[in-house]
Amino acid sequence: xxxxxxxxxxxxxxxxxxxxxxxxxxxxxxxxxxxxxxxxxxxxxxxxxxxxxxxxxxxxxxxxxxxxxxxxxxxxxxxxxxxxxxxxxxxxxxxxxxxxxxxxxxxxxxxxxxx
Amino acid sequence: xxxxxxxxxxxxxxxxxxxxxxxxxxxxxxxxxxxxxxxxxxxxxxxxxxxxxxxxxxxxxxxxxxxxxxxxxxxxxxxxxxxxxxxxxxxxxxxxxxxxxxxxxxxxxxxxxxxxx
Numbered sequence: 001x002x003x004x005x006x007x008x009x010x011x012x013x014x015x016x017x018x019x020x021x022x023x024x025x026x027x028x029x030x031x032x033x034x035x036x037x038x039x040x041x042x043x044x045x046x047x048x049x050x051x052x053x054x055x056x057x058x059x060x061x062x063x064x065x066x067x068x069x070x071x072x073x074x075x076x077x078x079x080x081x082x083x084x085x086x087x088x089x090x091x092x093x094x095x096x097x098x099x100x101x102x103x104x105x106x107x108x109x110x111x112x113x114x115x
Numbered sequence: 116x117x118x119x120x121x122x123x124x125x126x127x128x129x130x131x132x133x134x135x136x137x138x139x140x141x142x143x144x145x146x147x148x149x150x151x152x153x154x155x156x157x158x159x160x161x162x163x164x165x166x167x168x169x170x171x172x173x174x175x176x177x178x179x180x181x182x183x184x185x186x187x188x189x190x191x192x193x194x195x196x197x198x199x200x201x202x203x204x205x206x207x208x209x210x211x212x213x214x215x216x217x218x219x220x221x222x223x224x225x226x227x228x229x230x231x232x
Contacts, residue, residue, distance in 0.1 A: 103221055105150075
């Protein structure tokens, strides 16, 4: 069975600073990896996804993530954070489970942005 | 744009009541999901459905059931609501996508915050 670990529950960064959110996954085969963002009171929105190919993937809102198979990681990065990036971020792994799609989420990292 | 609509934003129910949470998607997606979201626990899968009238248990199905009579609609049912079912409930849908399972992103509704007193 797959699992996802987001070791940081809460991160605070200054506006304009760089950001890295950590994600480690466990899955026996090639994983399908996602990052979602949830603004307060909203559902989750897809930021980016990795299926295969180039290990550095670009997403919306200036985010990128790098897949590192050797470290079982899929960390999310942004070079310069904006106040509107304050939200909760979820890493997820999608896989086949009994012939169906199953997506497992991490516990989330809440990002606070200070002026 | 895919739209996933959850009928209620907030619900307050009493212990023992039967509760229906409704979800409708407008993109002809095959797969639909119900998650609950609790602080510190992330999203946990309750049930999912990959076709009309088909359903599969997720990781925490106890105390819940589902119904999918039409492709666009997926209902979550709490047969007898309990206080430990107070939570945010998120519905999502996805397409099967190129016939490869596991790689389709989920499209989420805005959630239903259920309080059971």
